[in-house]
Amino acid sequence: DTVVLCEGELDQITARAAGFDNVRSIGGVNGLRPKDAEKLRGYNVVLAMDNDDAGRRASQKLGSMLAEIPGKSAVRLVKYPANT
DSSP states (O other): OEEEEESSHHHHHHHHHTTOTTEEEOSSTTOOOHHHHGGGTTSEEEEEOOSSHHHHHHHHHHHHHHHTSTTOOEEEEOOOOTTO
16 A cells, blocks of 8 residues: 655665565656556555655655645655765
8 A cells, every 4th residue: 555656767676676565666757747646546655756956856746746636645755864
Protein backbone atom coordinates (compact mmCIF):
# COMPACT_ATOMS: atom_id res chain seq x y z
CA ASP A 1 0.00 0.00 0.00
CA THR A 2 3.08 2.28 0.00
CA VAL A 3 5.07 3.29 -3.05
CA VAL A 4 8.28 5.33 -3.04
CA LEU A 5 8.83 7.56 -6.07
CA CYS A 6 12.37 8.58 -6.97
CA GLU A 7 13.79 10.64 -9.82
CA GLY A 8 15.96 8.27 -11.79
CA GLU A 9 16.54 4.67 -12.71
CA LEU A 10 19.82 4.49 -10.78
CA ASP A 11 17.99 5.67 -7.66
CA GLN A 12 15.49 2.87 -8.14
CA ILE A 13 18.20 0.26 -8.73
CA THR A 14 20.08 1.40 -5.62
CA ALA A 15 16.93 1.27 -3.49
CA ARG A 16 16.04 -2.18 -4.74
CA ALA A 17 19.57 -3.41 -4.04
CA ALA A 18 19.06 -2.15 -0.47
CA GLY A 19 15.90 -4.26 -0.18
CA PHE A 20 13.16 -1.79 -1.05
CA ASP A 21 10.88 -3.44 -3.62
CA ASN A 22 8.24 -0.72 -3.60
CA VAL A 23 10.38 1.97 -5.31
CA ARG A 24 9.57 3.34 -8.76
CA SER A 25 11.46 5.83 -10.91
CA ILE A 26 9.44 8.62 -12.51
CA GLY A 27 12.14 9.41 -15.08
CA GLY A 28 13.19 12.87 -13.89
CA VAL A 29 11.66 15.78 -12.03
CA ASN A 30 9.05 16.29 -14.76
CA GLY A 31 8.37 12.61 -15.33
CA LEU A 32 5.07 12.23 -13.47
CA ARG A 33 2.06 13.53 -15.35
CA PRO A 34 -1.36 14.05 -13.74
CA LYS A 35 -2.88 11.15 -15.70
CA ASP A 36 -0.09 8.87 -14.42
CA ALA A 37 -0.52 10.16 -10.87
CA GLU A 38 -4.16 9.00 -10.93
CA LYS A 39 -2.87 5.41 -10.82
CA LEU A 40 -1.55 6.13 -7.32
CA ARG A 41 -5.05 6.57 -5.90
CA GLY A 42 -5.33 4.69 -2.60
CA TYR A 43 -1.57 4.34 -2.08
CA ASN A 44 0.61 5.96 0.52
CA VAL A 45 3.18 7.84 -1.57
CA VAL A 46 6.68 8.75 -0.43
CA LEU A 47 8.51 11.26 -2.62
CA ALA A 48 12.28 10.65 -2.53
CA MET A 49 13.55 13.13 -5.07
CA ASP A 50 17.20 14.16 -5.23
CA ASN A 51 18.49 16.54 -2.56
CA ASP A 52 19.17 19.41 -4.95
CA ASP A 53 17.18 22.51 -5.92
CA ALA A 54 15.38 20.72 -8.77
CA GLY A 55 14.53 17.74 -6.57
CA ARG A 56 13.20 19.89 -3.74
CA ARG A 57 11.05 21.92 -6.14
CA ALA A 58 9.78 18.70 -7.74
CA SER A 59 8.86 17.29 -4.32
CA GLN A 60 6.68 20.30 -3.60
CA LYS A 61 5.10 20.29 -7.07
CA LEU A 62 4.44 16.54 -7.07
CA GLY A 63 3.19 16.61 -3.49
CA SER A 64 0.62 19.23 -4.46
CA MET A 65 -0.40 17.26 -7.57
CA LEU A 66 -0.81 14.04 -5.59
CA ALA A 67 -2.70 15.77 -2.77
CA GLU A 68 -5.42 16.70 -5.26
CA ILE A 69 -6.19 13.07 -6.11
CA PRO A 70 -9.33 11.96 -4.29
CA GLY A 71 -8.97 8.70 -2.40
CA LYS A 72 -5.25 8.94 -1.78
CA SER A 73 -4.07 7.86 1.63
CA ALA A 74 -0.99 10.00 2.34
CA VAL A 75 1.87 11.84 0.66
CA ARG A 76 5.17 12.13 2.47
CA LEU A 77 8.42 13.83 1.52
CA VAL A 78 11.86 12.46 2.34
CA LYS A 79 13.94 15.07 4.18
CA TYR A 80 17.65 14.52 3.88
CA PRO A 81 20.20 15.47 6.54
CA ALA A 82 22.06 18.73 5.89
CA ASN A 83 25.10 18.49 3.60
CA THR A 84 24.01 15.24 1.91
